[in-house]
Amino acid sequence: MIKYTRFTETLNTDGFVPAWIIGGISSFCRFFEVLVSAYVIFNLSESALLVALNSGLRVAPLLAVGSIIGKYSDKFDKRFFINFSTLIFITSSLIAFILMITNLIEVWHLLFLSFFSGLGWAFEFPSRRSFMGDILKSSNVSLGIGMDLTISNFGRFIGPVVAGILIDYFIDYSFVFSSCFYLISFIMSLLIFKSTKKNIPNSVEKYKVSSPFKSLIKNHMFRTVLLVTIVCNIWAFPTTSMVPVIAETILKINPTLLGVLVGAEGAGCLIGSLFIAGVKNRNIQSLLFVSGSFIFLISIFIFSLSEIYILSVILLFLGGLGVAGFSTMQSVIIVDRTASNLRGSAMGYLSTTIGMQPFGALNVGIICSIFMPASGIRLSSLQGLVLMVVLLAMSELWQRKQTN
DSSP states (O other): OHHHHHHHHHHHSTTHHHHHHHHHHHHHHHHHHHHHHHHHHHHHHOOHHHHHHHHHHTTHHHHHHHHHHHHHHHHSOHHHHHHHHHHHHHHHHHHHHHHHHTTOOOHHHHHHHHHHHHHHHHHHHHHHHHHHHHHSOGGGHHHHHHHHHHHHHHHHHHHHHHHHHHHHHOGGGHHHHHHHHHHHHHHHHHHHHHHOTTOOTTTTOOOOOSOHHHHHHTSHHHHHHHHHHHHHHHHTHHHHTTHHHHIIIIIOOOHHHHHHHHHHHHHHHHHHHHHHTTOOOHHHHHHHHHHHHHHHHHHHHHHTTOOOHHHHHHHHHHHHHHHHHHHHHHHHHHHHTSOGGGHHHHHHHHHHHHTTHHHHHHHHHHHHHHSOHHHHHHHHHHHHHHHHHHHHHHHHHHHHHHHO
8 A cells, every 4th residue: 555655656757657658659669760770780880899999989978968967957947958858869769770772871870870869868767767856755765766667678678679670671760760769758858847846845955065976975875876887787797788699699689579689688677677676775786786786797708609599599688687687776776875966967977978878889889890709798797796795895895994
């Protein structure tokens, strides 16, 4: 009964449902377009490095401007940032569609558009998540963020599956398909303005902390989240960009089965987030975050050894369960344990660490180009596991030194 009450309270919060829908659509389209562009790039260039670079460029703007956008979203109205992001998404998808339908598409076009679309995500991600923290009651923040991650993980699952089918039959129309969904996001962003005219308590609150990073980094869990996120985004997530290459060179499967393979990780994310959304115990939140990161890295490492399609699907599904713990608790910890006037900045710094993925894309792309794609995944995930242990140990020692 309590959970049901919290659930209905969250849904009835002004502005939550439109922001929630935007998150789901953004995730669906992002993973849909990543797979379509990766497939086209590999068929045009046969370069694993360019496929990895394409994935990295989509999050590169988070590194470049994520912390700046987060900082200014604390000063100004977050709703404008959310609205602007949807316009960037629509523009990027329509340009890609025109180039595809006219047969003018080239690799550099897709690389540029991935970066441009990533700029939209740099506006949307920190602003929308911190906006949710602003409008929800403190007792419902963890549930609201969990619900947001659940719908995002549904998009992460269904996006690649739909992409695989469209690649098989209607590849030239793939990007107009995603642009139609982005148009719905734009409409939802306008509804946020309509429904939250008098209920954005922290979006325009004056910025009062002279050095937000120094204030935030003293928090042990904030520091842990940043360190683990850096490791996962340099040594774990870029390896999944090689899945289309593995499908083409080792598993020898068609685009529809490729969509299922990539979607298996999203399915694991979705199911995992359904079970852990709304967890309020902070110790359990921290455990899920760290253990989920290790499960993801270990699953990716074993995946690199597989030459059997069904086994590969199972391993990516297990990896997705790990990502559920990592990604769900990542935002919950940041939003729930940060002062309201620092939420935008905190999400901005988190965006910056997510934006480090291009470094990992270069790392795994170069290794895969020199050796076999599976070798690149194997080495990168092993590096991540070792670094994770070292960095977590260093953070714990720092914490003990501060408390003594």
